[in-house]
Amino acid sequence: MKSRTQTALRVDPRRPWVRSPGGLKRIVLGEDGGRRDAPPAANMAAAKPLRSAGPFDGRVLVVAHAERGQLDEAAREAIAAAALLAGPREEVLAVLFGMDGCADAELAELALDRALTLADPGFAPEAKLALLRRLWRQETPRHILFADRGDDADLGRRFACRERLSVLTDIVEIAADGARRRRPGAGFSVHAPAETLLLARGVADARLPFVGLGRRQAGEAEAAAERVRDLGSVVSPASQLALEEADLILAAGNGVSDVPAFLRLAATMGAAVGASRVAVDDGRFRREQQVGATGRSVQASAYLALGISGAVQHLQGIKACRHVIAVNLDAAAPMVKRADLSVIDDCQSFIHALQALLEREGKEARS
Structure with missing residues (x-):
């Protein structure tokens, strides 16, 4: 038998290459087109789909306070929970205190369809309650959501008491058919969803796979006589x-x-x-x-x-x-x-x- 000698294939070190989205040079075997640029779209993240384009015949309302024009993670999770709770024919509506300078694109990224943005009047519960009570009657939302911490928790409890609404606090899991809340020293309990929902941290992932319509509506707090006079805040030393x-x-x-x-x-x-x-x-x-x-x-x-x-x-x-x-x-x-x-x-x-x-x-x- 004759032996057949095979020549090993060599890789041409000068073969064509392209620049990958990560900026590294990636060798492309079997091509002879020379150096070329990657498509512009390769460096762009895939656009998220729209949650719902409407028309809407219902709403889920969420209320949040911003600090220095930015929402913290608890507020973002509450907004995400509202977007996940809303049905395809329900609008995600938000009242955002201290977000009067935000852009529509930012609201859309939060999966909000419409947001009433206004300057934060500070500790003015009566003015804020007057605004929320008007919206509750005007928009007739199925639920109103708050983060269960700080100003949001205080306003949520005041609103539920003033409107005599059912309320659940410290919610750790929420779905259309029920809510799971933490009970101090007694584990968890499951309830039917209430009209007012106060959400614990971690109830939803703020990184949603969809966006909202992102329509912004400027607003002002209602004029109301306050029962408590705000004397300002005292900043504690960082060491304390x-x-x-x-x-x-x-x-x-x-x-x-x-x-x-x-x-x-x-x-x-x-x-x-x-x-x-x-x-x-x-x-x-x-x-x-x-x-x-x-x-x-x-x-x-x-x-x-x-x-x-x-x-x-x-x-x-x-x-x-x-x-x-x-x-x-x-x-x-x-x-x-x-x-x-x-x-x-x-x-x-x-x-x-x-x-x-x-x-x-x-x-x-x-x-």
Whole structure:
């Protein structure tokens, strides 16, 4: 028998390539078209479908308060629950206090079909109740939803009492045929859906697979005589706040070696102090300052992570934070990838530079 010799196929190193959506060069075998650009649509996320185009013959109403023009995660979850609860012929209607400057696209992304946006009048329960009572009679929604925390919880309870509506609080699961609520010391109980629903955290995923019509309607709070006079609020020192309540958190990881300078910077900024598990285990910070799945879950407006690599458990604890800023020497650290803004630098140098800047600006402001 004759032996047949086969020549191994070689891969041409100069064969054509394209740039992938992720920006990397991807070799395409078997093509001879040379270098070409990827289609523009390849870099764009797929458009979400519209939940319902109407016409609507019913409504689900949701009420939320924004802080500095932004909704927190609890409010977003309440809006998502309203969108999931609404049927195809039901409009998702919202009353948003403190969102008077939002865009229609933002409302659509929240899966809202229509939103009444107005400036927050502050602690003015009677004015807000007058507005909600008028909308309740005018729009006749099937349910009215509130997040069961803060101003939303207070307003929801007041509204249910004033209108003598059925109400369920601390709801952890909701469907068209029933609601599951948490009972202190007694597990859970299942009820028929009430007219007023106050929702616990985690009741719905705010990342919905669809969008709403996003129509915005400007409004004003009703004129009403208040029974309580608002004397303003007193800001507690950050050191006295629980991490879950802090709006600004300065967190240290294994990369922070000058702890006194770090604490001095936190005091100058008026920030609460957080830490990674490694920094806590080393004894540099207290256990109650630990952030993460095995510590505290926080939802600050700004979270500054200094020298924190970003373990999965730590990232889980900051997923509700609005803005994350990372300072790290490792540009490939998971925290840097998670952050909205990253500074690739030594933490000690950053701490001293920021401290000097704040002190200089403080002197200029006082002079």
